[in-house]
Amino acid sequence: xxSIRLEGVxxxxxxxxxxxxxxxxxxxxxxxxxxxxxxxPSGCGKTTLLRLIAGLxxxxxxxxxxxxxxxxxxxxRDPAAVADLGVVFQDANLxxxxxxxxxxxxxxxxxxxxxxxxxARARELAKMVGIxxxxxxxxxxLSGGMRQRAAIxxxxxxxxxxxxxxxxxxxxDAMTRDTMNLELQRIWxxxxxxxxxVTHSIGEAVFxxxxxxxxxxxxxxxAHVATVDFPRPRGPEVQADPKFAALCADLRGRLDRM
Amino acid sequence: xxxxLEWIASPLLLLVLLxxxxxxxxxxxxxxxxxxxxxxxxxxxxxxxxxxxTWVHVWVTIEETVAGFVxxxxxxxxxxxxxxxxxxxxxxxxxFIIASQVVPKVALVPLFIVWFGFxxxxxxxxxxxxxxxxxxxxxxLGVKSIEAGHRDVMTSLNASRLARFTRLELPSAAPYILTGxxxxxxxxxxxxVVAQFLGGNAxxxxxxxxxxxxxxxxxLFAVILLLTLVGFAFYAAIGAARRVLIPWHSSGQAxx
Numbered sequence: 159x160x161s162i163r164l165e166g167v168x169x170x171x172x173x174x175x176x177x178x179x180x181x182x183x184x185x186x187x188x189x190x191x192x193x194x195x196x197x198x199p200s201g202c203g204k205t206t207l208l209r210l211i212a213g214l215x216x217x218x219x220x221x222x223x224x225x226x227x228x229x230x231x232x233x234x235r236d237p238a239a240v241a242d243l244g245v246v247f248q249d250a251n252l253x254x255x256x257x258x259x260x261x262x263x264x265x266x267x268x269x270x271x272x273x274x275x276x277x278a279r280a281r282e283l284a285k286m287v288g289i290x291x292x293x294x295x296x297x298x299x300l301s302g303g304m305r306q307r308a309a310i311x312x313x314x315x316x317x318x319x320x321x322x323x324x325x326x327x328x329x330x331d332a333m334t335r336d337t338m339n340l341e342l343q344r345i346w347x348x349x350x351x352x353x354x355x356v357t358h359s360i361g362e363a364v365f366x367x368x369x370x371x372x373x374x375x376x377x378x379x380x381a382h383v384a385t386v387d388f389p390r391p392r393g394p395e396v397q398a399d400p401k402f403a404a405l406c407a408d409l410r411g412r413l414d415r416m
Numbered sequence: 417x418x419x420x421l422e423w424i425a426s427p428l429l430l431l432v433l434l435x436x437x438x439x440x441x442x443x444x445x446x447x448x449x450x451x452x453x454x455x456x457x458x459x460x461x462x463x464x465x466x467x468x469x470t471w472v473h474v475w476v477t478i479e480e481t482v483a484g485f486v487x488x489x490x491x492x493x494x495x496x497x498x499x500x501x502x503x504x505x506x507x508x509x510x511x512f513i514i515a516s517q518v519v520p521k522v523a524l525v526p527l528f529i530v531w532f533g534f535x536x537x538x539x540x541x542x543x544x545x546x547x548x549x550x551x552x553x554x555x556x557l558g559v560k561s562i563e564a565g566h567r568d569v570m571t572s573l574n575a576s577r578l579a580r581f582t583r584l585e586l587p588s589a590a591p592y593i594l595t596g597x598x599x600x601x602x603x604x605x606x607x608x609v610v611a612q613f614l615g616g617n618a619x620x621x622x623x624x625x626x627x628x629x630x631x632x633x634x635x636l637f638a639v640i641l642l643l644t645l646v647g648f649a650f651y652a653a654i655g656a657a658r659r660v661l662i663p664w665h666s667s668g669q670a671x672x
Contacts, residue, residue: 214571237574245572251565255587255664264583265573296664 161320161352162188162211167220169206169378179377180206183220186371186380188354190319193346195367196356199413203378204356205324211354212245212322225319244313244351248325250305252297252312259284259293262311269316283311286348288341303334307341314349321346323355327362336394339365343391360409364402365392372409374416382412452634460634461641470642476618477608477646480536484543485604489597492548496555496593497585506556517553521546522610534615539608546607547600551593558592559585591665594658601650609643620646 169181181203188194196204209215210222213235222229227239252261260267263280271279284290287307289300297305306326313321326342327335339362346353357363363370367386374381386405388396396402434454440446441453448456464470499506525542532538562585570580612621620643627635658665 212572214568235574240572240574243572245568247565247568249565251563251569253566253569253584253587255590255662268573268575268579268583298664298666 160187161190161192161225162186162354163221163223164211165221165223167207167210167217167222169203169210169215170218181210182377182379184380188352190352191350193353193355193366193368195363195370196354196373197358197360197363197370197409198373198378198381199358199375199416201378202373202375202416204358204373206378207373208322208324208354208356212243213240214245241316242319244316244318244321246306246309246313246321246323246326248328250297250302250309252305252308254297256297257293258289258295258297258300258308261297262293262308262315265312265316279315280311283315284308286314286345287311301334302330303338306330306338310342310345314345314351317349318351320352320354321349323353325356325358328357335359335362340394342366347391360406360413361397364405364409365397370409372412381416384409449631449633452637456634457637457641460632461638464635464638464642470623473618473620473623474642474646476536477605477612477620477643480539480612480619481543481601481604481608481646481650483536483540484608485547485597485601487540487544488547488600488604489551491544492551492596492600493555493593496552497559497589499552500556500559500589501585513552517549521607525607525611525614528611529615534617536616538615539611539619542611543604543607547604550599550603551596554592554596554599555589558589561592562588587662590662594654594662597657598651598654601654602647605643605647605650 164184164186166183166185167181168179168183171178171180184207186207196207198204206215210217211224213222213224213229216230216233224239225242227236227242229236229239252258253264256264259277259280262283263271263276266276266279280293281290284293287310289304289307289311292300292304292308297308300308306329310321310326327338330338342353342355343366355366364386370384370386371380372382372384373379384405388399388402437451438453438455441451452460499509521542524545525538528538528541528545532541566584566588570584575583608619609621609624612619613625616622620639624636624639624643627633627639
């Protein structure tokens, strides 16, 4: 069974200048435990596509299915389908009025999980994402990378089967970014969830993905799908593989021709 | 070294100013009716503080100010939150809000005295009306300034309206609301004192007018000093509320 299925999904935004088609009718199926990267230049609709899967915006036409359930019925979202989705944004978007631990545990508090269980789970998650011992700090006391780790922990707190990430490391420096990509691969292996990640970095896409969905702009649509079959777990040495460079060059060429 | 200097500098400056005041009054032979020397103000202050009736006036002023402020705070937040959230409501109310902002509120004092009499009610109403606007406008601004990314988080978590309000909207607007309260509490005292000028026989505003009529300029200064101290206490109370309610916010931290 596929984890995510899009059938004829189209998105149009109304603006003063008229309607803008952000995403042309698109079909896409993502398998369970797959790591799919949406890659493309700005304005190609990759973020729109991710927000459609996340249920943050409704499609103008078409169906979005998550774990076999329709995400939208009319203009209502299916809460059970939403509960299967964890979302990480480009900014960590931690709430500055909560400590790191309370931020991580907030989705659980909203689900009525008891205090002790919440704390235990938050500690466990903080350890998994590599920020153990920072639970009592304010978000502003953490570095950008650590805040993003906390955001991932928050998204994983209620054990969604799918993790959606919108340029999660885009605001981080290159070195932190490389570390976070390694960490994400480990977290993905440990949790066994499906990941859909948006990026405009070709190297990041090739390093992480099982499958790269290349989007082109005006209107946003899927231009090409590339399968990446380097063995897992991948370490930094995979970037030295000639096949890695070849795949990057191929994608680069396709992006340049857009 | 520098921190120590700053510690000494402020009191030192105050002493210099007081010294200059004392010297000027003596050297220029200024009448004590116009400007009494600081020594006279101080002895007037000590005398005033020793009177039981003074404390009644202080207490009345505090009561009326606090009552007015609390009314303003409750109304400001309760009306400000929906106005900040609903654009159509804001657009509908906007002309009225601007009009009532522009009216000089102290000009309404005689009207309120006509309506509510010479007792405490008119003072409380004046305080409340004056303190309402900064609290209200800051609440609206606070609710409108909630980050889109934070809203996305709540949507992705399928948050209920209540959860959105208690976990996102209220804490996010809290620093703005407290800033409005900081301005509001000072205005509440002003409103209360001005209302006391015009009507009634209690409160520090009344006492000011009474000392003026008695040509007791030294006591007039003493009452001003007393009012300043009351104002300081209120301002400090809001500052303390900041540190307790929003310790996460940079404005709630102690200055380094």
